[in-house]
Amino acid sequence: xxxxxxxxxxxxxxxxxxxxxxxxxxxxxxxxxxxxxxxxxxxxxxxxxxxxxxxxxxxxxxxxxxxxxxxxxxxxxxxxxxxxxxxxxxxxxxxxxxxxxxxxxxxxxxxxxxxxxxxxxxxxxxxxxxxxxxxxxxxxxxxxxxxxxxxxxxxxxxxxxxxxxxxxxxxxxxxxxxxxxxxxxxxxxxxxxxxxxxxxxxxxxxxxxxxxxxxxxxxxxxxxxxxxxxxxxxxxxxxxxxxxxxxxxxxxxxxxxxxxxxxxxxxxxxxxxxxxxxxxxxxxxxxxxxxxxxxxxxxxxxxxxxxxxxxxxxxxxxxxxxxxxxxxxxxxxxxxxxxxxxxxxxxxxxxxxxxxxxxxxxxxxxxxxxxxxxxxxxxxxxxxxxxx
Numbered sequence: 001x002x003x004x005x006x007x008x009x010x011x012x013x014x015x016x017x018x019x020x021x022x023x024x025x026x027x028x029x030x031x032x033x034x035x036x037x038x039x040x041x042x043x044x045x046x047x048x049x050x051x052x053x054x055x056x057x058x059x060x061x062x063x064x065x066x067x068x069x070x071x072x073x074x075x076x077x078x079x080x081x082x083x084x085x086x087x088x089x090x091x092x093x094x095x096x097x098x099x100x101x102x103x104x105x106x107x108x109x110x111x112x113x114x115x116x117x118x119x120x121x122x123x124x125x126x127x128x129x130x131x132x133x134x135x136x137x138x139x140x141x142x143x144x145x146x147x148x149x150x151x152x153x154x155x156x157x158x159x160x161x162x163x164x165x166x167x168x169x170x171x172x173x174x175x176x177x178x179x180x181x182x183x184x185x186x187x188x189x190x191x192x193x194x195x196x197x198x199x200x201x202x203x204x205x206x207x208x209x210x211x212x213x214x215x216x217x218x219x220x221x222x223x224x225x226x227x228x229x230x231x232x233x234x235x236x237x238x239x240x241x242x243x244x245x246x247x248x249x250x251x252x253x254x255x256x257x258x259x260x261x262x263x264x265x266x267x268x269x270x271x272x273x274x275x276x277x278x279x280x281x282x283x284x285x286x287x288x289x290x291x292x293x294x295x296x297x298x299x300x301x302x303x304x305x306x307x308x309x310x311x312x313x314x315x316x317x318x319x320x321x322x323x324x325x326x327x328x329x330x331x332x333x334x335x336x337x338x339x340x341x342x343x344x345x346x347x348x349x350x351x352x353x354x355x356x357x358x359x360x361x362x363x364x365x366x367x368x369x370x371x372x373x374x375x376x377x378x379x380x381x382x383x384x385x386x387x388x
Contacts, residue, residue: 060105060257067118082239100130106261132293144175167294192221200230264315265307301375
């Protein structure tokens, strides 16, 4: 069955479509999923297990089930193979899904808002086992396993202590955009073919499709001859969807997950150190770090990100802390100036640039060592021309 998207793209996206199409056509595997035989390390405990989230009558699984659209594919032999594979390892399935707890409801909501098949919500199960820090040996990273070139084409920035591929919110929007863009550009809205291209690259899928049509065969995903990993990609997706639709039939006890997103977004109006925010509010630092994997140095700056994610139960507390006036500091001596630390800066380079010693700079800012962070503000002591 072909699913046509209803999202209308403006003329401003045309360049992005062309760029993505060119990348897909020239690279046989822009977006790589983990090796099929790999068994990722699975956590035995996660801080989200400690949260007391009451399952609502319409929980995340019910919402997902309402949007599943490919049930007819489950009779395919490849899907049955993967159903049996997952059925034989129910604890692995549950542990992977436990890792999805912070993200599952929100991702399902985003997929639903776009009118996409609910199965798309489960792509991270296949791609990364719902690990935002997952990295493949081919360079793909994050929940959605973006390669650097594709991330760049989709606007997922990587600089200043931030990696957009690891940012679950940004990467999810980019992944869904990419899936819809490819479906519209190459496949007349066919999401299954677009997902195959997500895994293998549009060039690989297009060549297989043209070959099938030249032989008088159907050009849909299930009839194509593709690399083995891509041949198994949608069967895996449909298999885990089948288990989620009827877990009791397959001996899988799904963890209860609330239908409401587990996190809230708070604006970044000034530099934020996650560790300092945790100390000021009493929120576990591990929670803030886990919700913001894209902040690779543990800090957020308005020049880099617009929001940070926080546990939804702590949203008001954290907003109050961030809204409080910044602590008052003693006024700087007349003539002192400030310097905002940039990427690549070092204490010695900043000191040399302002014709002062490292010791002076360190003492003036109360620094015990030479460690500085992007976005940090340093006070530069004034020195008279005679002193220089």
